[in-house]
Amino acid sequence: MDKKKRFTLDKMTFLLFTIIPLxxxxxxxxxxxxxxxxxxLTDWNGLNPTYNFVGISNYIALSKNIFMWRSLGRTLLYALMLVVCITILSLIIALVLNSVKRFKVFTKSVFFFPAMLGSVAVALIWDQMFYQLIPALGRMVGLNLQTPLAGSxxxxxxxxxxxxWQAVAMPTIILLAGLQSIPEDLFESAxxxxxxxxxxFRYITLPFLVPTLTVNMVLNLKAGITTFDYAFxxxxxxxxxxxxxxxxMIYNDGFKDSNFAAANAKAVxxxxxxxILSFVQIKQSQKHEIN
Structure with a gap:
């Protein structure tokens, strides 16, 4: 096969592998x-093939929906707590694992195991532990312990x-890889x-980990704001x-109340x-990166 035909075949192969994912x-x-x-922008209920164009009426209704604002505030608070908890815990665990000299593979596997489980399965397992194990432990020590899921x-x-518990595994592994990529001679010189x-840690480790921390924080922020399966x-x-x-709330509007138009407005x-939050977060983190 001459070079021209080979080049054409390579281009066709690249094009094929590009078109499919596109x-x-x-x-x-x-x-x-x-x-x-x-x-x-319509009044579609998700079932009726006919619907009317209503413009921004759904968005105006959202602005007046007190439950929407409460849910949004609750979601943002949850996302903030999730980002803070996962960022701090994953960094601490990664630093500890990076200092472990023996059984590194086994230790990493133990911490990574929760990430291999389905989120709904994890939630159902912990649901039983909250409702069965905690009260049982309370009775063993003579205390009236109740599940935290029962209180508003x-x-x-x-x-x-x-x-x-489940989401901290992946950021830990990513941060661990970031720690192992830092040149050792920098620490020796310090x-x-x-x-x-x-x-x-302040002037060498942390600046090198800023890009990795930024990625983890953006992903965790998105996961916190869009959280559904654990609460469900x-x-x-x-x-x-x-x-x-x-x-x-979007799920309830769409699949329980058959109000897909309002659900789509909330999703938008x-x-x-x-x-917006991801953009601000990335811009702020870029100020602390090592160039």
Missing amino acids: VLYTFFYIISVVSGMYYS KTAIYGVLFVNV MIDGASRWQS ALTGGGPNRATEFIGL VLALIIA
Whole structure:
């Protein structure tokens, strides 16, 4: 095969491998997003083939919906707590694992195991532990311990605990890889200059980890704002709407109340919030990166 035919075959191969994901991305993402934005301007109920164009009426109704604002505030608070908890815990665990000299593979596998489980399965397992194990332990020590999922003020923390327990695994592995990529000679030079461990961490480790931390924080922020499965499986949004996050409210509007137009409007607002917060977060983190 001459070079010209070989070059043409390579180009056809590259084009084929590019077109397939592009078609899938267009069909399952771009078309879906555009359709959702369009349906948010209608009164479609998700079942009737006919519907009317109502403009921004759904968005005006959202601005007056007190439950929407409460759910949005609750969701943002949850996302903030999730980002803080996962960022701090994953960094601490990664630093500890990076210092382990023996059984590194086994230790990493233990911490990575929760990430291999399905989120709904994890939620159902912890649901049984909350409702069965905690009261049983309380009876053993003579205390009246109740599940945190039953209280309107504590349910959100129960959902947060389960989410963090599973979600901390992946950021830990990513941070561990970032730690192992830092040149050792930098730490040796700092030690020779008399730098303490905290100074080495502050001026060497942390700046090198800023890009990795930024990626993890953006992903966790998105996961927190769009959280659905943990609250759905653990509490169903209760008690007294204490864990009705915006994702769960969108689900209820669309599939329980057959109000797909309002659900799409909430989804559009949610997407805009995620985009704005992610942009701000990335811009702020770039100021601390090592060039």
